[in-house]
Amino acid sequence: MQDDNLISVHALKKQFSDVTAVDGISFNVKHGNVFAFLGPNGAGKSTTIKMLITLLAPTSGSATIDGLDIVRDSAEVRRRIGYVPQLISVDGTLTAYENLVLMARLYDIPAHACDARAKEILSFLELEDHRESLVRTFSGGMIRRLEIGQAMVHRPKALFLDEPTSGLDPVARQHVWENILELRKTYGTTIFFSTHQMEEADGMSDEVAIMNMGKVAIIGSPDEIKAKTGIPDANLEDAFIFFTGANLKEGGNFRDTRRSRQVEHRLG
Amino acid sequence: MRNIKFAATYFIQMSKKSWILAESEVRKLLHDPTELVTRAIQPILWLGIFGEALSKVRAIPTGDYSYMQFITPGILTQSVVFIAIFYGLNIIWERDMGLLQKLLVTPTPRLSLVLGKMGSAGIRGLAQAVIVFLFALVLGVPLILTPQSIFWVVIIVLLGAGFFTGLSMIIASIVKTRERFMGIGQVITLPLFFASSAIYPITIMPLWLQYVAYLNPLSYMVDALRSLLVSGSLANLSMDLAILAGVTIAVSVTSAYMYPKVVV
Numbered sequence: 091m092q093d094d095n096l097i098s099v100h101a102l103k104k105q106f107s108d109v110t111a112v113d114g115i116s117f118n119v120k121h122g123n124v125f126a127f128l129g130p131n132g133a134g135k136s137t138t139i140k141m142l143i144t145l146l147a148p149t150s151g152s153a154t155i156d157g158l159d160i161v162r163d164s165a166e167v168r169r170r171i172g173y174v175p176q177l178i179s180v181d182g183t184l185t186a187y188e189n190l191v192l193m194a195r196l197y198d199i200p201a202h203a204c205d206a207r208a209k210e211i212l213s214f215l216e217l218e219d220h221r222e223s224l225v226r227t228f229s230g231g232m233i234r235r236l237e238i239g240q241a242m243v244h245r246p247k248a249l250f251l252d253e254p255t256s257g258l259d260p261v262a263r264q265h266v267w268e269n270i271l272e273l274r275k276t277y278g279t280t281i282f283f284s285t286h287q288m289e290e291a292d293g294m295s296d297e298v299a300i301m302n303m304g305k306v307a308i309i310g311s312p313d314e315i316k317a318k319t320g321i322p323d324a325n326l327e328d329a330f331i332f333f334t335g336a337n338l339k340e341g342g343n344f345r346d347t348r349r350s351r352q353v354e355h356r357l358g
Numbered sequence: 359m360r361n362i363k364f365a366a367t368y369f370i371q372m373s374k375k376s377w378i379l380a381e382s383e384v385r386k387l388l389h390d391p392t393e394l395v396t397r398a399i400q401p402i403l404w405l406g407i408f409g410e411a412l413s414k415v416r417a418i419p420t421g422d423y424s425y426m427q428f429i430t431p432g433i434l435t436q437s438v439v440f441i442a443i444f445y446g447l448n449i450i451w452e453r454d455m456g457l458l459q460k461l462l463v464t465p466t467p468r469l470s471l472v473l474g475k476m477g478s479a480g481i482r483g484l485a486q487a488v489i490v491f492l493f494a495l496v497l498g499v500p501l502i503l504t505p506q507s508i509f510w511v512v513i514i515v516l517l518g519a520g521f522f523t524g525l526s527m528i529i530a531s532i533v534k535t536r537e538r539f540m541g542i543g544q545v546i547t548l549p550l551f552f553a554s555s556a557i558y559p560i561t562i563m564p565l566w567l568q569y570v571a572y573l574n575p576l577s578y579m580v581d582a583l584r585s586l587l588v589s590g591s592l593a594n595l596s597m598d599l600a601i602l603a604g605v606t607i608a609v610s611v612t613s614a615y616m617y618p619k620v621v622v
Binding site (some may be wrong): 139140145171173174176181183184192195240 | 375455464466566618621
């Protein structure tokens with residue numbers, strides 16, 4: 091069974107002075123799956139993602155990606171993952187092509203292959219016509235798609251997306267998801283994303299984990315989770331409230347709120 | 359043997375990635391070069407107004423050289439340092455944007471991210487040097503501009519820009535927010551400038567300030583540039599270079615260790 095799992099998390103814990111942000115969580119993500127990570131603000135989603143992508147060292151516990159330990163083999167893990175932060179991570183003062191080539195070079199793709207790779211991704215994302223445009227002239231959906239392109243330039247095995255569609259209108263959101271699912275189909279990439287959009291988690295993912303107060307409250311397919319609430323015709327939002335006791339419209343501190351509003355504002 | 363191979367691989371990776379990052383900074387500058395023009399205003403005002411005015415009153419003892427000759431290396435230093443010292447703001451901004459997180463997840467040595475920024479500040483500093491030299495020539499200030507002196511000026515500007523960029527990134531990793539950084543940036547920039555030999559000789563300072571000036575790396579940058587461009591006496595150049603190189607290496611390593619913490 092172990093071989094089926096690309097990501098394995100075991101008793102992972104992160105303590106910030108007297109606050110336990112992530113409290114000994116364990117779960118697995120299978121190769122090629124779309125895995126949604128839900129939870130109210132402050133539940134520990136971002137901290138977990140930061141540990142998995144090697145930005146933050148765990149206090150205890152362990153996790154492996156493609157069999158590599160996130161602490162011991164962090165340099166190798168970085169070559170196998172792509173990351174799209176919730177914030178805007180492309181450089182607005184460079185062109186779409188330059189942004190992609192920069193990432194390709196940082197991922198050690200040979201100089202002669204960078205051009206072909208950047209063009210392939212622009213074509214995949216249907217952004218060829220905007221190749222030489224400065225990214226600051228892009229729409230929100232185009233920015234997000236380019237960011238996904240940057241994160242997949244080295245063809246990672248796992249792509250981590252932190253609230254990939256926050257701040258996007260429904261049309262742009264759909265386009266972004268078409269690209270993400272196409273990625274999985276074409277390259278077999280495992281998708282790990284956090285979101286506040288319940289219908290997105292319900293419709294797009296093979297498996298969902300709901301986090302609450304640093305722990306995984308429930309994990310399973312969207313249908314399994316909905317069934318476990320015992321509520322007739324429950325949707326994922328009902329399940330979310332059932333398992334976390336939280337209302338989606340509340341929660342989040344000043345910093346989170348300011349950031350998410352800044353992102354929404356920038357993405358237009 | 360294994361350690362040597364590891365060190366060699368790291369060094370090659372680190373140099374390559376630093377170059378890639380510095381080059382992308384140059385591309386940004388080429389897309390929008392207006393910054394170079396706006397940054398040129400400050401040194402031109404210092405030289406054209408402050409320098410000319412103080413030359414007239416002859417209030418500052420500058421030995422065998424005119425005050426304009428004395429102040430030109432000082433103003434060059436000041437404009438390089440003022441560019442570099444606000445690079446910390448740049449990494450806080452990149453953190454707020456999400457760019458920094460994305461870079462930190464790539465297989466790029468932390469030191470390269472620091473050296474890339476230092477290179478970028480250095481290139482902007484060299485652009486300032488060109489502007490200062492051209493304006494000094496317009497004002498008729500005699501400077502020693504030989505291939506040899508220009509070569510060493512380039513090295514000094516790169517080292518000075520590197521040191522103050524690294525220092526700025528260390529401060530950013532401690533204060534973490536733009537507002538606090540702006541406050542601290544203002545507080546340290548002018549004292550660094552005034553507690554150096556940029557616009558007056560150290561010998562006319564009160565004794566306590568002379569000690570501060572000798573501890574200030576900016577003084578060594580000014581001293582080196584002044585020896586190269588004005589006096590031509592290079593007796594202290596190797597000491598100035600050694601001090602600048604030493605402090606720049608120290609802040610590079612410290613900054614590479616500290617600044618990834620800005621994302622947490």
